Amino acid sequence: MPRCSRTGEFRRVGTAADLTDGASLAVDIDGRPVAIIRCDGILYAIDNVCPHAGARLAQGRISGNAVICPLHGARFDLRTGRCCTPQICERPVVVHAVRVVDGKVEVALSAEPVSTPQL
Amino acid sequence: MSTSPKTSKPKSEWQIRTGAQLTKARTAADILAEDQEPLPSILRRPGDLHPAPRLIPFDRYTDERFVDLEVAHIWRKYWQVACRVEDIPNVGDRIDYDIIDNSYVIVRSGERTFSAFHNVCRHRGRRLCDGRESGESIRCPFHGWTYGLDGKLNWVPYEQDFPSLDRRRQGLVPVQVAVWGGNVFINPDPGAPPLQQALAPMAQQYSDYPQDERYTASIVLVDIECNWKAAQEAFMEGYHVLETHTDGLPVYASVATQIDNWSDGLGLISRLFTPAVAPDAWVEEKVSPRDCLLMYCAAMRLPAPPDDRGATLRDARRYAAEKLRQRVEQASGRDFSQHPTSYFIDQGRYTMFPNFHPFWGEASPRWHKFKPLGRNPHACRMEIRTLLPIPPSGKYPTDPPTYHVTLGRRVYETFPELGQAARLVDQDLENLTAVQRGLRAAPASTAFMTLSEYHESMIRRFHEIYDGALGIRVGD
Numbered sequence: 100m101p102r103c104s105r106t107g108e109f110r111r112v113g114t115a116a117d118l119t120d121g122a123s124l125a126v127d128i129d130g131r132p133v134a135i136i137r138c139d140g141i142l143y144a145i146d147n148v149c150p151h152a153g154a155r156l157a158q159g160r161i162s163g164n165a166v167i168c169p170l171h172g173a174r175f176d177l178r179t180g181r182c183c184t185p186q187i188c189e190r191p192v193v194v195h196a197v198r199v200v201d202g203k204v205e206v207a208l209s210a211e212p213v214s215t216p217q218l
Numbered sequence: 219m220s221t222s223p224k225t226s227k228p229k230s231e232w233q234i235r236t237g238a239q240l241t242k243a244r245t246a247a248d249i250l251a252e253d254q255e256p257l258p259s260i261l262r263r264p265g266d267l268h269p270a271p272r273l274i275p276f277d278r279y280t281d282e283r284f285v286d287l288e289v290a291h292i293w294r295k296y297w298q299v300a301c302r303v304e305d306i307p308n309v310g311d312r313i314d315y316d317i318i319d320n321s322y323v324i325v326r327s328g329e330r331t332f333s334a335f336h337n338v339c340r341h342r343g344r345r346l347c348d349g350r351e352s353g354e355s356i357r358c359p360f361h362g363w364t365y366g367l368d369g370k371l372n373w374v375p376y377e378q379d380f381p382s383l384d385r386r387r388q389g390l391v392p393v394q395v396a397v398w399g400g401n402v403f404i405n406p407d408p409g410a411p412p413l414q415q416a417l418a419p420m421a422q423q424y425s426d427y428p429q430d431e432r433y434t435a436s437i438v439l440v441d442i443e444c445n446w447k448a449a450q451e452a453f454m455e456g457y458h459v460l461e462t463h464t465d466g467l468p469v470y471a472s473v474a475t476q477i478d479n480w481s482d483g484l485g486l487i488s489r490l491f492t493p494a495v496a497p498d499a500w501v502e503e504k505v506s507p508r509d510c511l512l513m514y515c516a517a518m519r520l521p522a523p524p525d526d527r528g529a530t531l532r533d534a535r536r537y538a539a540e541k542l543r544q545r546v547e548q549a550s551g552r553d554f555s556q557h558p559t560s561y562f563i564d565q566g567r568y569t570m571f572p573n574f575h576p577f578w579g580e581a582s583p584r585w586h587k588f589k590p591l592g593r594n595p596h597a598c599r600m601e602i603r604t605l606l607p608i609p610p611s612g613k614y615p616t617d618p619p620t621y622h623v624t625l626g627r628r629v630y631e632t633f634p635e636l637g638q639a640a641r642l643v644d645q646d647l648e649n650l651t652a653v654q655r656g657l658r659a660a661p662a663s664t665a666f667m668t669l670s671e672y673h674e675s676m677i678r679r680f681h682e683i684y685d686g687a688l689g690i691r692v693g694d
Contacts, residue, residue, distance in 0.1 A: 169271050171274075
């Protein structure tokens with residue numbers, strides 16, 4: 100289970116079988132854009148907003164345990180949200196709790212706010 | 219008394235309104251299929267590279283530190299066009315090529331051979347050649363030291379005063395030199411792979427359309443208040459046509475532009491291909507093939523089509539190609555019947571890293587080259603050479619006009635005789651000055667490029683090579 104601060108309840112967002120390995124799903128939970136990503140069989144949920152310049156991380160390629168931002172190549176560890184390319188971005192992306200119940204994907208939003216570009 | 223705000227440019231009738239959506243568009247392949255001819259050979263092998271997302275910070279366009287990095291890693295390492303063979307037509311002719319603080323002299327050393335050297339006397343460092351010169355040997359204007367066309371030091375006046383000098387070891391320092399398509403390239407790096415490798419696959423693609431027997435019809439030098447890279451990037455995509463060259467929308471299918479980036483050879487070649495005499499997807503509902511043809515012929519100064527021509531896309535393209543083919547055959551006395559319709563009208567623009575952009579085809583028979591203007595990162599010189607086929611007689615005008623547009627000036631106001639082509643370049647110039655100002659002004663938090671997936675991929679590819687050359691790792 101990814102380390103994060105839990106808030107609220109788990110909310111149903113989709114069907115687990117719809118997500119193949121390396122695929123991503125972009126969902127909206129109470130107005131918060133979230134990307135559900137399957138990597139090496141495991142599901143992760145992160146904000147669908149790159150802390151660098153706000154790009155949709157769900158469009159990014161998966162490599163190792165990380166997603167690579169499609170706009171400028173920043174890499175984020177899916178397990179912790181940490182940015183592995185500090186030259187591009189120093190802040191992590193927020194990770195959320197995710198589980199599968201009866202074949203359905205459920206996400207509990209973190210208490211941390213969306214990390215947006217600091218302009 | 220208040221005055222109304224100045225509008226920055228006249229509104230074009232083809233202006234695409236803000237918020238308009240484009241959901242589907244023909245591809246270049248779709249348009250070419252209408253010709254019902256075999257696909258031009260240059261299009262048969264698409265590019266194999268899809269450049270990864272990359273952080274492209276603005277400092278490489280604005281910071282003087284990059285001037286020296288580029289000298290060390292690009293201008294001293296990569297093949298670059300120094301001149302053309304017809305610039306130095308006779309044995310003994312030579313011409314200078316300056317890049318930042320370095321200078322080279324390119325010599326026609328034999329009937330069909332060339333040599334190139336650092337343009338510096340081995341005695342006390344005086345620059346040897348300025349502009350175009352000619353002679354059996356190269357004699358330094360300071361003390362008369364004389365070098366052969368092969369760079370060997372042949373005569374030192376009062377040589378007995380140099381008892382330890384071995385003239386054999388004191389010749390001009392050579393640099394690699396090689397020719398392709400009449401363009402003379404040099405490479406100061408003695409270890410650089412041969413030009414042939416650097417040109418792959420462009421040289422192979424041009425083999426059905428030989429460029430060697432052409433001559434320079436005119437040279438336009440435009441000094442621009444913009445970094446050389448930012449300036450050339452404006453020409454490395456068709457995305458800007460919508461806003462910068464709005465009047466081009468009815469005649470160039472810019473959204474259909476095909477982009478190819480290849481890994482062949484040294485991975486230095488990319489190309490954009492835009493079909494012409496085909497309306498852009500943004501305006502196609504408003505422009506019939508015949509309307510498109512009428513506008514194209516007016517812009518290209520071709521005879522207007524008779525009433526029964528141009529009813530279909532195929533015939534519009536055919537008619538324009540026929541007229542352009544007639545024009546080039548009349549002017550050159552050469553036969554171009556082997557070439558497809560596309561060759562006469564479409565825009566095939568190659569880019570060879572770092573700064574050379576030859577065009578394929580006869581509608582725009584030219585190349586572009588971009589060079590920094592000295593150590594100033596905020597200025598560059600764009601060279602536009604128009605190249606026409608040499609007639610079978612072998613005779614062609616040997617002293618082409620050079621139009622030099624100085625910094626801050628516009629092409630059309632300086633040389634109205636250049637007509638429509640000048641206006642087109644001016645549209646780009648309007649942008650480029652503003653681009654450089656914006657690059658300098660950007661706050662640190664957003665001082666980087668945001669590029670599209672497809673249409674701006676040539677630019678991504680350029681920076682992929684650039685980062686590799688300079689040893690910059692901004693990603694992993």
